[in-house]
Amino acid sequence: MQELPQLSIESCRVRQQRLCQSLADLKADRAILVAPENVQWLTGFRPHPLMRAVAVLDVDDGCMLIAPGEEPPRHAADEIRVFDAQWRCTLRQDQLNAALQRVEKSNKTTALEFSSCGEHVGQNAAFDPIDLDSTLWHLRRKKEPDELGIMLHAIDCTDAMYQKAREIIRPGITELEVFCQLQSVAVQTAGEPLTALGNDYQSNSPGGPPRTRPVGAGELMILDLGPAYRGYHADNCRTFAVNGRPTEEQLRARDVIMTVFDLVKAFVRPGQSCQELFVQAKALLDEYEPDAFFHHLGHGVGLYPHEAPHLNPSWDDRFAEGDVFTVEPGLYNASLRAGIRIEENYVVTSNGVRQLTKTSTQL
Numbered sequence: 604m605q606e607l608p609q610l611s612i613e614s615c616r617v618r619q620q621r622l623c624q625s626l627a628d629l630k631a632d633r634a635i636l637v638a639p640e641n642v643q644w645l646t647g648f649r650p651h652p653l654m655r656a657v658a659v660l661d662v663d664d665g666c667m668l669i670a671p672g673e674e675p676p677r678h679a680a681d682e683i684r685v686f687d688a689q690w691r692c693t694l695r696q697d698q699l700n701a702a703l704q705r706v707e708k709s710n711k712t713t714a715l716e717f718s719s720c721g722e723h724v725g726q727n728a729a730f731d732p733i734d735l736d737s738t739l740w741h742l743r744r745k746k747e748p749d750e751l752g753i754m755l756h757a758i759d760c761t762d763a764m765y766q767k768a769r770e771i772i773r774p775g776i777t778e779l780e781v782f783c784q785l786q787s788v789a790v791q792t793a794g795e796p797l798t799a800l801g802n803d804y805q806s807n808s809p810g811g812p813p814r815t816r817p818v819g820a821g822e823l824m825i826l827d828l829g830p831a832y833r834g835y836h837a838d839n840c841r842t843f844a845v846n847g848r849p850t851e852e853q854l855r856a857r858d859v860i861m862t863v864f865d866l867v868k869a870f871v872r873p874g875q876s877c878q879e880l881f882v883q884a885k886a887l888l889d890e891y892e893p894d895a896f897f898h899h900l901g902h903g904v905g906l907y908p909h910e911a912p913h914l915n916p917s918w919d920d921r922f923a924e925g926d927v928f929t930v931e932p933g934l935y936n937a938s939l940r941a942g943i944r945i946e947e948n949y950v951v952t953s954n955g956v957r958q959l960t961k962t963s964t965q966l
Contacts, residue, residue: 605794607756607793607794607795608749608752608753608755608756608832609647609677609749609753609833610643610644610647610749610750610753610833611647611748611749612647612677612678612679614747614748614749614750615644615645615646615647615679616679617747618644618645618742618747619645619660619665619666619679621742621745622634622645622660622738622739622742623660623662625738625742626660626662626714627662629714629733629735629738630712630733631662631712631713631714631733631735632661632662632663632709632711632712632713633659633660633661633662633709633711633712633713633714634659634660634713634714634715634735635657635658635659635703635706635713635714635715636657636658636659636660636716636735636739637655637657637699637702637703637716637719637720638716638718638719639652639655639656639834640834640906640907641658641716641719641739641906642656642657642658642668643833643834643906644743644906645658645660645666645679646658646666646668646678646679646680647677647678647679648668648670648675648677648678648680649833649834650670650671651671652798653694654671654672654688654689654694654698655671655688655698655699655702656668656669656670656671656702657669657699657702657703657705657706658680659706661711664681665680665681665682666679666680666681666682667680667681667682667683667684667706668680668682668683668684669683669684669685669686669702669703669705669706670683670684670685670686671685671686671687671688671689671698671702672685672686672687672688672689673685684705685705686698686701686702686704686705687701688701688702712733713732713733714732714733714734714735714738715732715733715734715735716734716735716736716739717732717734717735717736718736720732740910740911741911743905743906743910744903744905744910744911744912744923744925744926745923745924745925745926746905746925746926746927746950750835750905751927751950753832753833753835754832754835754836754837754904754905754927754948754959755959756793756832757793757830757831757832757835757836757837758837758839758948758959758960759792760789760792760793760797760828760830760832760837761789761828761830761837761839761960761962762960762961762962763788763789763791763792764785764788764789764792764826764828764830765826765828765841765962765963766788766962767784767785767788768781768785768824768826768841768843769843771784772818772824772843772845773818773845773846773847774817774818774819774820774845774846775817775818776817776818777813777814777815777816777817777818778804778805778806778813778814778815778816778818778824779813779814779815781804781813781818781824781826782800782804782813785800785804785826785828786800789828789830793830793832795832797830797831797832798831798832798833798834799829799830799831799836799908800828800829800830800831801826801827801828801829801830801838802827802829803825803826803827803828803840804826805824805825806818806819806822806823806824806825806845807819807822807823807824807940807941808825808941808942809825809933809935809941809942809944810825810827810944818845819845820845820846821845821846821850821940822844822845822940822941823842823843823844823845823849823853823939823940823941823942823943823966824842824843824845825840825842825933825942825943825944826840826841826842826843827839827840827931827944827946828840829908834906835905835906836904836905836906836907836908837904837948838904838908838929838946838948839929839931839946839947839948839960839962840931840944840945840946841945841946841962841963841964842857842942842943842944842945842966843966844966849966852938852939853939853940853943853966854966855891856891856934856939856943857943857945857964857966859887859888859890859891859934860888860932860933860934860943860944860945861945861964862887863884863887863888863900863930863932864930864932864945864947866880866883866884866887867880867884867930867947867949867956868955868956868958870883871922871949871951871955871956872922872951872954872955873921873922873923873924873951873953874921874922874923875921875922876919876920876921877912877913877914877915877918877919877920877921877922878915878916878918878919878920880900880914881899881900881914881915881916882916884900884930884932885900888932888934891934892934892936895934895935895936896932896933896934896935897935898931898933899913899914899915899931900914900915900930900931900932901914901928901929901930901931901946902914902915902928902929903926903927903928903929904927904928904929904948905927911926912926912928914928914930922951923951924951924952924953925950925951926950926951927948927949927950927951927959928948928949928950928951929946929947929948929949930946930947930949931944931945931946931947932944932945933945943966945964946960947959947960948960
């Protein structure tokens, strides 16, 4: 049996060191993490979706993991404590409180994820806690090799899904049937159930969840797929001509969209402005039809579908080495029935980008 990719203990230790350095900058002595994705990122332990876990990183005493039920077989913690997440197979609804009762109250300055913390967590800080959210979001941008391996496995799922889509999309098949068949091949490729599958499975539409509606000849079907393997998301998109014969207008729009990817490869370097890339890409797309492109150009991706960097004029981000991000130019109008979106995934290197996606972009 092929061994599935997972977070490595060594890389978790690197992430703990990086967080300790950030705690020193914040003048904090320890961090208490309760968001499942952050516990996993720090310790390598991913609990069952209906169970909670807590990680405590102390700059002096190392990493402690409070796990549900029993010590997990793999983790990057120096100390393990357990709590009862269920009684006689009944899940407790107060798991977070129960887990935090295994953490002693301390006089140390404590950093917390304010977006995930309630009164239970705050009771473990003797003084006013420090908000750790933006620090964690920033640290999570840089993908270590083990994270990149997991994301590449998720991207492999999209490759298999697009191959299946090209085999089955024909006039008369319903969007829901396409979704079901793609979900099946994604899970088989992943080797285990997935934690997400993406949002857009509609034909003759810019996007949306699958419907019982049959797809029609002449329409374009946008498949924006986001399978998440062990919490790490892929996010890329392909568009298919339902009858396999795209029109000249549809082909012309696709050619305009593809010029954006040439721009990305020439433009992106660590330190470059995401806002400026958006402006230049929109100018290329507006040559087809002004404002036929109406959404963001892309975004970072990882343990959350939309992370930094944001290729969006509402943010002023800059690319950094280790970022994994998407680029998803699109064009939409009635004559295209109803639009084309193509999305690639990249990782920022020291001197440019490396493309992670490889599926054909032909309609």
